[in-house]
């Protein structure tokens with residue numbers, strides 16, 4: 651939908667509140683993104699001045715939020731159709747699409763420049779690339795083009811620990827890419843569970859999510875396959891440079907729970923009670939958030955213990 655037609659059907663209010671602009675930053679989703687960036691930054695084997703570290707995380711958060719605003723600008727037409735998203739600031743008539751676009755671009759430029767100045771140019775460039783990946787590659791291109799949209803696009807959400815590490819060290823190494831791999835493999839089960847319990851949202855909006863193109867049964871099986879691969883990766887990571895006994899214990903428990911959840915989803919029958927299916931899918935989605943948070947929390951604990959001769963193997 652063009653700006654003009656959106657304007658025609660939505661009476662934009664004169665003054666959007668601070669809360670409306672804040673909502674454009676997708677703060678709830680970005681909170682976990684920012685946490686993974688923080689772990690990337692703190693797990694690096696260098697000492698970062700607390701003020702520099704704080705600024706780095708702040709600018710990564712602003713960059714992530716800016717990419718969320720640009721996503722909402724581009725997707726305003728489908729957001730106004732889906733129940734889950736119709737109350738967002740643009741479809742709700744609080745902020746005009748053009749304003750959201752300008753806000754998103756301004757914050758993107760600001761965050762990239764400030765991160766480069768506060769830390770290093772490499773980190774700034776990587777943040778710019780991540781924003782580009784989420785906004786252009788995922789949102790503008792893949793999301794409406796292929797059911798593999800989130801498998802490939804998931805890379806955008808997996809880059810933040812790499813940005814955090816580069817902000818701290820000015821270089822890359824294996825450890826942040828292990829964190830990348832974990833988030834990358836986690837994204838499909840995380841998202842497809844939501845696509846299942848949001849039922850017809852994506853059908854209505856004509857977005858080619860797996861649930862729409864290949865059906866709910868195929869999506870359930872995809873969740874199971876990715877969860878098995880994720881479990882192998884997450885547990886295997888326990889024996890690498892970012893792992894250690896604490897991480898491994900956390901990973902074993904969480905992956906067992908996640909596998910049980912994925913099996914329950916895979917075994918659901920579409921003819922079964924819709925309320926029961928909803929509950930199982932929603933619980934799995936919630937567990938996915940705890941799953942990533944605790945894996946990164948464990949990576950952080952291992953890293954913070956290392957200077958004391960503890961942590962790691």
Ligand code: HEM
Pocket residue numbers: 678679680681682683686734788800803804805806807808833837840841844939942
């Ligand atoms: C391309 C990859 C991803 C896709 C397509 C995706 C999709 C989604 C969607 C559609 C929602 C519902 C959001 C809403 O209604 O506001 C959601 C929720 C969420 N996502 Fe993701 N996600 C992705 C990657 C990530 C990553 C990498 C993280 C964190 C590292 C993350 C963290 C969250 C959190 C914390 C929520 C819950 C927000 C709440 O409490 O409402 N997501 N995700």
Ligand SMILES: CC(C)=CCC/C(C)=C/CC/C(C)=C/COP(=O)(O)OP(=O)(O)O
Pocket residue numbers: 676679683710711713714715717721725735777780781784789793806807808810
């Ligand atoms: C630092 C930086 C730039 C981070 C970017 C992080 C990132 C790519 C997060 C992706 C998370 C997300 C909300 C995907 C939603 O998919 P969607 O946009 O299809 O969901 P929607 O239907 O809720 O809009």
